[in-house]
Amino acid sequence: MGESVECNKCLHFTVHPSYPYIVICVDLGQVVAQPREACRNYVSKTWDRLIKQLSESGFLYCVECSRPIFNEEELRKHKTEFIPFEFFTDEVAYEEAPSGD
Amino acid sequence: MARKPSDYQSDIWNDWCPGCGDFGIVAAMYRAFSELDLPPEKTVIVSGIGCSGKTPHFVKVNGVHTLHGRAIPFATGIKLANPELTVIVNGGDGDLLGIGVGHFVALGRRNIDLTIILHNNTVYGLTKGQASPTLRRGLRPKALPKPNIQDAVNPVSLALASGFTFVARGYSMMTEHLKELIKEAIQHKGAALIDVLQPCVTYDNIHTVEYYKKRVYKLEDTGWNPKVEKIEEKEEKIVKAWMKSQEYDDKIPIGVFYQDPHTPSFEERIKERIPSYLETPPARQKIEREGKTIIDSEAFRKIFSYYIVETE
Amino acid sequence: MFNRLSIIIGGPQGAGLETSAQILTYSLAYLRYGVISDREYFSNIKGRHSYVHFNISSEQIPTSLTYPVQLIAALDHETVFTHFDSLEEGGVITYDVFTEEKTLDTTPSMEEDLKIRLRKIFKELGIDGSIKSLVRYISEDKKIHSVPLNYSEIINEAAKKLVLPASQAARYVSSIIIGAVSGLTNVKKKAIEYSLARRFYDRPELAQQNKVIVETVYDKVVREHGPILELAPSKLNHREMMIVSGNDIVAMAKTVGGVRFQSYYPITPAADESFTIESYEKLEVDGLEIGSILVLQTEDEIAAITSAIGAALTGARASTSTSGPGFSLMVEGLGWAGMNEAPVVITYYQRGGPSTGLPTRGSQSDLLFTLYASHGEFPRIVLASGDHLEAFYDAIEAFNLAERYQTPVIHLLDKFLANSIVTLPVPDLSNINIDRGLIIHNGGADYKRFNLSTTISPRAFIGSNCIMWYTGDEHNELGHIDEDPENREKMYRKRMEKIKIADEEIPEEKRLTYYGPEDADVLLVGWGFVKGVALDALKTLAVKGIRTAYLHIRMFSPFPSKSVEKLLERFDKSKVITVEHNYLAQAGKAILINTGVRITKEVVKYTGRPIYLNELVDGVLKILKGEDRVVLTYGP
Structure with a gap:
């Protein structure tokens, strides 16, 4: 690893969907206070990877806009925003969510 | 110019949980609709209640968001009154196999040309994660106070037993594959079920993306031929499909389990009795002439002569 | 000669009764008589007691049923046990002599409650409870004319002349009843022949077989008893009648x-x-x-x-x-x-x-x-x-x-x-309009199913040239879910105000009808099937010198509040009576809710049997004597 890379470019890096200031590494399964230098499990979140993911799962989700992304055109619009690869499971969500229907 | 997948996206903000498998289902629908170039005004999505119930609002075709469990009979009325419409039902496992299971079975008996997309996530999401009819006994997703003591119903097995003539399973995170299933189901002339495995990111900590990633495999990769080529094969094929549907532990097959193009659809059965049915179905008949009934006194006497006595 | 006859024909359900009733009704209609008949039956496919109660008139189309009856025609003995008490003095009963030894003990299909009541009556009358004893009692004490027939002999005689297929057996008993009733009332053979031909249009041999049995019985009854209940020729002049x-x-x-x-x-x-x-x-x-x-x-x-x-x-x-x-x-x-x-x-x-x-x-x-x-x-x-x-x-x-x-x-x-x-009479269709309401065939890209610019939004059909959404959730103009309080208020009001529009547009006189003299003293208020019996009651009460009117309510939502309120004001409160087939006098409650006027007198019936003219008249008389509530129970 030549120059230093921050871990927010890693596909394990995600944020809480409701509180984007809570930063999480899904690989470690813990809150990482803020982006730090990439560890050895770093996997680069490249444009190609996002495209591939979009094509396979059919959607991505822009956490900053709280909107699903269904195609490349939309992805391009959200290019500079935070699009996680994976969502961690928030264990308390079910205790917090109201009954809705 | 053919319609793009994005042409089917509505402007309504989608309030499903981030990461929900429902996004994969609706994404597959956009793509399938586009590839089939379905005219939005001739396409109807009918849904029940719960997270899946909101599907029609996110798709720019006609949408009918109905009652819990009743999407199939609403869709039945829409389709039979106007059979030129493409009618798709989106329902949850609780909706279609719990409160509405009678309608599910009845649809199989009728073989109406409807496509049923079953959002199968094993829990009741919008009421806080109770066990759905597809949750297996002994399991305890995190919201359940105690492990589930009811057995699960297998949607594929039940559809086969009920008479569905197209039975498939998809996985919400394999959108391309699911899209193909949706296209085939829509093109199939008869009752079609797609059981879609769908992780609930909020309430189901068992059936996660990881869980399915390890288990799901494609039937077509094993050389599976779901199609009843000749009507004589029907029994053999349905038994094989049913046996296959029981495989649900370490490995979970997805793809088309069974397809029977021979059993007449309900629409064809009606046409046998009313030959003009498909040309002039209930929705497209004229019932008045300048504000008057098309049955006038003379016609009335002729039609209902059985009830009229000419007196002495 | 009779201008009006009430008849009961009864027998085991599913064994010929329906055919008898149908043939008789066709024949009466053919001869231009007015007929109404009520079917009473158990929740059962075959075997329990069922009966048809006719009201026949040569002067009008009758609208109600009444007791006592002038004729009972029994397919079986249970009919005799169940209905003997409903006969008018001087009336006629026809039954099968074969059943004369039958008693309640050999009538398993009868409900125990009725048996208990009958045993008590038989004991009081001092009879042994056989059909024979019962017929003897009503013949002597109530001057009932009995017309015993030997059903099996009649069928055996017919079988000698004709090939009678066993599959149609119940119809032959039904033909005996037709023969007996038509002979006693002098319904012409020609009319019966017409009706049989009509009923069995696709099986002329059946029409022929049944005709032979009908005529055998007809002739026998006329020969031995005469047309005791001869109907007067009809004064009605319809050229056609629907049944x-x-x-x-x-x-x-x-x-x-x-x-x-x-x-x-x-x-x-x-x-x-x-x-x-x-x-x-x-x-x-x-x-x-x-x-x-x-x-x-x-x-x-x-x-x-x-x-x-x-x-x-x-x-x-x-x-x-x-x-x-x-x-x-x-x-x-x-x-x-x-x-x-x-x-x-x-x-x-x-x-x-x-x-x-x-x-x-x-x-x-x-x-x-x-x-x-x-x-x-x-x-x-x-x-x-x-x-x-x-x-x-x-x-x-x-x-x-x-x-x-x-x-x-x-x-x-x-x-x-x-x-x-x-x-x-065949209904007049010339005044019927088809109103499809506000329909838009060309909704286009901007169509809003729940457009708020009008209370009733133009309705496009699914499948026309536009798309639309529907949802059981509260929704916006497009039909998408919307929980906003302002939207909620507008949509809620839009829906609710439609009934106000309906109330303004539908004339109240179409929602109710007032029958009877303008200056009536007594007002009956009712709805549904009460109408027929109430209208007949007005006439009977008028004969007794009680000027009575009937307010018939035909639409309960939107309720014709103004007219009802105005009408009720005209009457002395003690002379306004709701007549209903329920316990609570529910229309009375609906009137109270809509007008604030409380009706305090009620005649109700909830036995499941219709209100009969005789009991309604009695009920009204009791109310006029000061009772607040009369519960009717007549009819087996």
Whole structure:
């Protein structure tokens, strides 16, 4: 690893969907206070990877806009925003969510 | 110019949980609709209640968001009154196999040309994660106070037993594959079920993306031929499909389990009795002439002569 | 000679009674008599006691049933036991001599309650309780003319002359009854012959066999007894008469009114309507198809109403037909239709409740349920028909109102009407209009199904050139979910105000009818099947010097409040009486809710049997003597 890379470019890096200031590494399964230098499990979140993911799962989700992304055109619009690869499971969500229907 | 997948996206903000498998289902629908170039005004999505119930609002075709469990009979009325419409039902496992299971079975008996997309996530999401009819006994997703003591119903097995003539399973995170299933189901002339495995990111900590990633495999990769080529094969094929549907532990097959193009659809059965049915179905008949009934006194006497006595 | 006759023919259910009744009714209609007949039967396929109660008139089309009767024709002994008490002095009973030794102990199909009551009566009368003893008693003490016939001998004689297929056995007994009744009342043989030919048009040999039996009995009865109950020649001059049940007439009306989708789940007493519509699924005139109707038997009533709503969204006139237990299941669907402004018609034949109640008996106990069924508030239109002709016009109007006001319409009927068969002039169709309401065929890209610029938004059909959304959730103009308080208030009000518009547009005189002298002293208030008996009661009471009027309510939502209030003001409170087939006097409650006027006098009946003229008149007299409430119970 030549120059230093921050871990927010890693596909394990995600944020809480409701509180984007809570930063999480899904690989470690813990809150990482803020982006730090990439560890050895770093996997680069490249444009190609996002495209591939979009094509396979059919959607991505822009956490900053709280909107699903269904195609490349939309992805391009959200290019500079935070699009996680994976969502961690928030264990308390079910205790917090109201009954809705 | 053919319609793009994005042409089917509505402007309504989608309030499903981030990461929900429902996004994969609706994404597959956009793509399938586009590839089939379905005219939005001739396409109807009918849904029940719960997270899946909101599907029609996110798709720019006609949408009918109905009652819990009743999407199939609403869709039945829409389709039979106007059979030129493409009618798709989106329902949850609780909706279609719990409160509405009678309608599910009845649809199989009728073989109406409807496509049923079953959002199968094993829990009741919008009421806080109770066990759905597809949750297996002994399991305890995190919201359940105690492990589930009811057995699960297998949607594929039940559809086969009920008479569905197209039975498939998809996985919400394999959108391309699911899209193909949706296209085939829509093109199939008869009752079609797609059981879609769908992780609930909020309430189901068992059936996660990881869980399915390890288990799901494609039937077509094993050389599976779901199609009843000749009507004589029907029994053999349905038994094989049913046996296959029981495989649900370490490995979970997805793809088309069974397809029977021979059993007449309900629409064809009606046409046998009313030959003009498909040309002039209930929705497209004229019932008045300048504000008057098309049955006038003379016609009335002729039609209902059985009830009229000419007196002495 | 008689201008009016009441007759009961009774026998085991499913063994010829229906054919007897049908042939007799055809024959009477052919001779231009007016007929109404009520069918009373148990919740049973075959074997329990069933009877048809006729009222026949040579002067008018009768509208009510009454006791005592002048003739009982018994297919079996249970009929004699059950009805002997209903005979007028000087009346006639015809029965099978073979049953003379029968007693209550050899009548297993009879309910124990009735047996207990009868044993007590027999004991008091000092008779042994056999048919023979009973007939002897009524002949001597009540001057009843008995016409015993040997049914088996008659059939055996016929079998010697004809080849009688065993599969039709019950019809031969039914022909004995036809022969006896027509001989005693002097209904011409020609009329019977016409009716048999009509009934068995596709099996002329059956018509012939039955004719031989009918004529044998006819001749024998006339020879031995004479036409004791000879009907006066009819003064009516109809050139044609319809013979219809309530189910039949509603089925015809829906067909005329343009129903194109009818769903149903089998239930008594509604299912026959759907059967009739289905048998006319292809509407053909001179071999040309002028339309078709899809009748769908669903898996339950929930599917019945929801599929009908689905069909309605595509523009087809759609309805379902049911009774109380079925409507209970439909209630959630009803609310969806209200929320989504879907025009669906529910034809609701009330029967005795709660729960399974009296499934084959009549009732008017679901009025309040109908008015308020389903959670939340939404407008609905509730029509209630008083007789077959009203039912015909209302069944058509129900569709017009549903589409005009984009709201569910409930057409309330009852088992009495459903199953009573009447002679009826062919309804005039020239004044019937088809009003499809505000329809937009070219909705276009900006179409909003729930456009708030008008209270009733233009309705486009699913499948036309635009797209639309519907949802049971509160929604915005497009039909998308919207929980905003301001939107909620506007949408809520939009829906609710439709009933106000309906109230302004539908003339109150169409929603009620006042019968009787303007200066009447006594006012009966009723609805549904009460109409017929109330109208006859006015005449009987007038003869007794009591000037009585009848207020018939035909629409309960929107309620004709102003007219009702004004009318009620004219009467002394102690002389306003609601007459209803329920316990609570529910129409009285509806009047109280809508007008604030409380009616304190009531004549009610909830035995499942219709209100008979004789008991209604007695009931009114009791009220006028100061009673507040009279509960009627007449009829087996």
